[in-house]
Amino acid sequence: TGKRRSIRRWMLTIIVGVLQGLIAYFCNMLSRKLSTTKWTYVYAALQDEVKGEAWSGKAYFLFLLYQTFYVSIASFMVYLEPVSAGSGIPEVKCFLNGIALPRIVRIKTLFCKVLGVTFSVAAGLPVGKEGPMVHSGAVVASAISQGKTQVCGVDTSFTKIDAFRNDKEKRDFVACGAAAGVCSAFSAPIGGVLFALEEGASYWSTKLTWRVFFCSMMTLLTLYSVKNLDTWWGQASTEKLFSFGEFASLSDGEVNFSIWELFLFSVIGCLGGLIGACFNATNEHITIWRMKHVNHSKLRRVSEVMAVSFLVTTVSFLMPTIWGRCTELPVDVEDWSDQEKELVDALVPFKCQAGKEYNEVASLIFTDADDAIKQLFHFREAGEDDASTFSSAALFLFFMPYISLATLVYGIAVPSGLFVPSLLSGAAFGRLCGHLLHKLDHTQGTFADSGSYALMGAAAVLGGMARMTISLTVILLEATGDMQYVLPLMLTLMCARFTGNVFNEGLYDIHIHLKRIPFLEQDAPEICEHHEIVANQVMSSDVKCIRPVERVGVIHDLLSSYGHSNFPIIDEHGTLYGTASRNMLCTLLKHRAFSKSSDNNMNPLGPRRVSPLLTFSEIESVYPRYPTIADCRLAPEDRSCFVDLRPYANTAAYTINETASCQRTYRLFRTMGLRFLSVCNHENKIVGVITRKDLLPEALLESLIRVRRPGRELG
Amino acid sequence: TGKRRSIRRWMLTIIVGVLQGLIAYFCNMLSRKLSTTKWTYVYAALQDEVKGEAWSGKAYFLFLLYQTFYVSIASFMVYLEPVSAGSGIPEVKCFLNGIALPRIVRIKTLFCKVLGVTFSVAAGLPVGKEGPMVHSGAVVASAISQGKTQVCGVDTSFTKIDAFRNDKEKRDFVACGAAAGVCSAFSAPIGGVLFALEEGASYWSTKLTWRVFFCSMMTLLTLYSVKNLDTWWGQASTEKLFSFGEFASLSDGEVNFSIWELFLFSVIGCLGGLIGACFNATNEHITIWRMKHVNHSKLRRVSEVMAVSFLVTTVSFLMPTIWGRCTELPVDVEDWSDQEKELVDALVPFKCQAGKEYNEVASLIFTDADDAIKQLFHFREAGEDDASTFSSAALFLFFMPYISLATLVYGIAVPSGLFVPSLLSGAAFGRLCGHLLHKLDHTQGTFADSGSYALMGAAAVLGGMARMTISLTVILLEATGDMQYVLPLMLTLMCARFTGNVFNEGLYDIHIHLKRIPFLEQDAPEICEHHEIVANQVMSSDVKCIRPVERVGVIHDLLSSYGHSNFPIIDEHGTLYGTASRNMLCTLLKHRAFSKSSDNNMNPLGPRRVSPLLTFSEIESVYPRYPTIADCRLAPEDRSCFVDLRPYANTAAYTINETASCQRTYRLFRTMGLRFLSVCNHENKIVGVITRKDLLPEALLESLIRVRRPGRELG
Secondary structure, three states, X not given: OHHHHHHHHHHHHHHHHHHHHHHHHHXXXXXXXXXXXXXXXXXXXXXXXXXXXXXXXXXXXXXXXXXXXXXXXXXXXXXXXXXXXXXXXXXXXXXXXXXXXXXXOOHHHHHHHHHHHXXXXXXXXXXXXXXXXXXXXHHHHHHHHHOXXXXXXXXXXXXXXXXXXXXXXXXXXXHHHHHHHHHHHHOOHHHHHHHHHHHHOOOOOHHHHHHHXXXXXXXXXXXXHHHOHHHOOOOXXXXXXXXXXXXXXXXXXXXXXXXXXXXXXXXXXXXXXXXXXXXXXXXXXXXHHHHHHOOOOHHHHHHHHHHHHHHHHHHHHHHHHHHOOOEEOOOOOOOOOHHHHHHHHOXXXXXXXXXXXXXHHHXXXXXXXXXXXXXXXXXXXXXXXXXXXXXXXXXXXXHHHHHHHHHHHOOOOOEOEOHHHHHHHHHHHHHHHHHHHHHHOOOOOOOOOHHHHXXXXXXXXXXXXXXXXXXXXXXXXXXXXXXXXXXXXXXXXHHHHHHHHHHOOOHHHHHHHHOXXXXXXXXXXXXXXXXXXXHHHHOEXXXXXXXXXXXXXXXXXXXXXXXXXXXXXXXXXXXXXXXXXHXXXXXXXXXXXXXXXXXXXXXXXXXXXXXXXXXXXXXXXXXXXOOOHHHOOOOHHHHHOEXXXXXXXXXXXXXXXXXXXXXXXXXXXXXXXXXXXXXXOOOOEEEEEEEHHHHOHHHHHHHHHHHHOHHHHHO | OHHHHHHHHHHHHHHHHHHHHHHHHHHHHHHHHHHHHHHHHHHHHHHHHHHOOOOOOHHHHHHHHHHHHHHHHHHHHHHHOHHHOEOOHHHHHHHHHOOOOOOOOOHHHHHHHHHHHHHHHHOOXXXXXXXXHHHHHHHHHHHHHHOOEOHHHOOEOOOOOHHHOOXXXXXXXXXXXXXXXXXXXXXXXXXXXXXXXXXXXXXXXXXXXXXXXXXXXXXHHHHHHHHOHXXXXXXXXXXXXXXXXXXXXXXXXXXXXXXXXXXXXXXXXXXXXXXXXXXXXHHHHHHHHHHHHOOOOHHHHHHHHHHHHHHHHHHHHHHHHHHOOOEEOXXXXXXXXXXXXXXXXXXXXXXXXOOOEEOHHHHHHOOOXXXXXXXXXXXXXXXXXXXXXXXXXXXXXXXXXHHHHHHHHOOXXXXXXXXXXXXXXXXXXXXXXXXXXXXXXXXXXXXXXHXXXXXXXXXXXXXXXXXXXXXXXXXXXXXXXXXXXHHHHHHHHHHHHHHHHHHOOOHHHHHHHHOOOOOOOOOOOHHHHOOOOEHHHHOEOOOOOEOOEEEHXXXXXXXXXXXXXXEEEEOOOOEEEEXXXXXXXXXXXXXXXXXXXXXXXOOOOOOOOOOOOOOHHHHHOXXXXXXXXXXXXXXXXXXXXXXXXXXXXXXXXXXXXXXXXXXXXHHHHHHOOOOEEEEEOOOOEEEEEEEHHHHOHHHHHHHHHHHHOHHHHXX
């Protein structure tokens, strides 16, 4: 059966990959369709206004109408399922870290998230659909692996896949799904694998790596196949759902930068780190305010969305109007590549003469964010002189409001990703830097190639915001599609991360901490390096223990009074016998798996075992919705019965000696993915327990203070 | 000081990266120079023969002379330092796995390896310098971090970097060095990071990841800088030390394959897996034979090298001679890219008319392996008809002998890598497949693009041989430099790995096992899934314990009689007190850190501690060359003295309960990087110990048999 189970596991992984690919394709197509519809009407209205065929303000009114309509649908989805707001990456990180947040991996969440993000992106808010795609992949994987859903309150076990109904399998599947999500968002299969490993794997397992790899490969294959349905037998198109476009070499066999420009790239990295840190700090403050004043009421959340959407719409319309200038379209485009010609076609006239002129600011705002990114990356500087396609002033006029709005928007009650806004504002920033440098010395035609600088700027701001490690590098490399940028990208991302970390942490971590989730980082906090802290000082010594054969009443009282997820079992000498999980105890009580009251005079700790009344598979069959203590109705006479925990106890639970260093404790806890660790003394007597919360940096700091000032505590 | 130490750590990491970059550059340049010299003379002699200006056979004689000369230098290097033979990747894997093989990270090994591989590559043996570069990086990192060398038997602590003299720091540095090595070999910085993580990190630490990342970035930066010394201010050259060249798109915006060809690629992957499995099996048998009959004598090893070299030389010369046919050089090359024109120039005339014709087989053999790979990847199929640059017969005539010789050569006493031979033979195989497919249907110009098929073949054979996971994919992607191949490469490598694994394991693992090194894989062996095996059955119950305060004589006898690296310390009740390492005990004895014989009548287990007579830093100062028991000279009256181990014991060593499942035991052992694990019972009394050897699949199988047939053992 091990083999059969393994085959089933791989089959399910294929399904996860394919399904996530289809979802991403659907979401992408729909949001493009929606936004194209919007732009078509708005462009037409704008031209009508110019020609005087429509009343002035019609375009703005139409624009506002569409934006508000789309945003309200997105907002309604979050109204239906509040956890579908935001990017979802913090939630997936937490899930992979071993913290099951409620309702995160439900089908309903998936539905609301995907539809919501489709509309919020189509509404032209400064949001991306990349984070939500990762979340979507995670839900798909969880749903497929569990084969169980509670949509509409009905528990439909529509498949018989119960071999995978446990935390470990589910987490492995979610890792696969997250990778598929990254892959579908960025066409970055390897970046996806690394994302899943970096966030999820406390332990690098070759088998899991291959499965994650396979899953994201399936997603990519699906995307390719769907995109190339018409040309299955011809050459496949390179077009991806999301791509940075093709970076052209300025000259054959040479890269678009000089060695010494790497120094400039690292400066851009540092600046990007600074921008990211500001972004994070501002968003943190806004989020704190929002948690206090908005988030407690659904109505307020919806009103906030509407207000913010109105603001975004107005600013978006105002910026090109303020700019006002019309720039002529480049004309000598014969030797331009297809991609560049397409970019010229995508320029937006706004109130200029269509087909001859364009509005620089509108070309960045009145278009989809991915197209705007491509414009910034690839638009050739036209003409012989210094005339730029996007002048420095236009870039600045776009960059400042856009990044401010992005800061404001992340956290409102719509599904919203952060990658694309960061990339877009970063690209504008980078191209701006390139322009300024190019002005310093325009004798050399290739110096400060604005496309390369835009790419570095995008990487820098994204890196400064997210602070992810190697997975982000690979994602960006794969999206760029060109290995010549590997060194500059590595350098830029590293500088951005180091600069940003001086001020605060990554935005996802900030949000995790604001939600007070006990998230454990991979590395032990620095405070652990103070060698004076040992397990003994970290643990909480207030241990609730039970005996191997215990009275029902005691267990019931314990479960009702304390929320602990595990209870140590100790024998008559106080020696650790094993541990019992809350879920198991509740199930035993609910199923009345205890001895009849007639056994009341038996020796409770004697060698005779009350035979197991429930099997493990019976206990686990209801995973993950075990009974709670409220489900257990006990008659008063039951309270004196005995439960024999010996067949159920985990007698080989990990323990740690009270003299173990804090670092060693942290490493055992984090690496083994524990939620509960018993601390024993030299004689294996339990002296305390350590839970996730005891290992958070703040808790450790408290322990350290307690150690250093023992007098204070007594006083 | 934590901060200062961290800065020093990063500084040393920079030095490692830069130094490895320089070494790789030097090695590459020198071997190119050497082989160019050889080819120049041989080509000239060949042309002279054709013109009748030289005696027939002069070219062969010259060729043999050069080959033998180079090979003998390579062989001499291995004579000087036997561990510098072979690829070095198995050794680095073992080191990162926690097994310190003797002399692997010495400066002398570095010198012999680098110089040796330079000559063995220049000699035209079917070997690459990629594996040795990884080894070189590891040695550089170890040397730089330890700042200590024993060249010529002198222990010159030339620096004061003793904060990094311990196993953990050294292993982290070696991981950085290995990444730098991969980066310098393939210009694949991210592949390098993944290689180090995959092989080394039992535990994914963000900090270490960044350091490894930084180190390989430094190597790449060094390589770029050195290569572009002349054009620092202009556009940097993309030319790398090792690259697959630039893959040109056959048409704009489309990839060079159809979706349905992915199926063909996976078939090639399976075939490559088969070829790799054959390669591994053959080499395994040859290696076993070699271990029995050759390796015990240095003279025999040198003779073998000479014989094999003679064989390679003769076959290399014979093949083009047998082929004999002269093909005309393509003439209409105006629209070809620079790269393609260079490839045309690189074709070898052999005995044909230079400048007009070339010998197809000689163009693959009589050139450097990297150039041959590029020919196979990029050479355009010339002309309108089916005439191919390399005809199928020529490819076959090259492929068969080359891969056979490669099987024979890996394992002889020269430094030799396996990547390039695998890639080259795989490329020939893949291009051959492409040819055959193209013949089936040549109506479609783009079907079965021979370059793409060559790339897939190369990936398939390499994957079938090495069976590495994600790191290999990334290395190949980075070397290819083109993201359009991400999906085909993933698919091919996955198929190759799965097919290969049906028959045997990767070649590096085979060699590790042949050397009987107790290497622990990341995943617990499958046998652990039999839940009936628990720690109790895996452990060896023959435990040698000592007391917290123990007589010198007892310790001395124990150390002399048993080779264990750790000894449990138990108190009077048999409860585990802690563990003592062999190194520590030897140091204590050598420094006579025991109570005077006048204390003979004290209560040995009383509460009064003999104050620590040696500090930890005194014990650790001699790392990694601790005294052995033979260094401890004891007078007979010393034997009754007491050593107080309590200040030195590791009281928080990891332990596991005897009822823990085999899987849990393996996971704890492997993930925490242990070498020794005490098994305790419920009362914390020691019942056995587990060492690395107990967890190898064979040992586990024995345990399982013992469990299942308890009768047999008694009988």
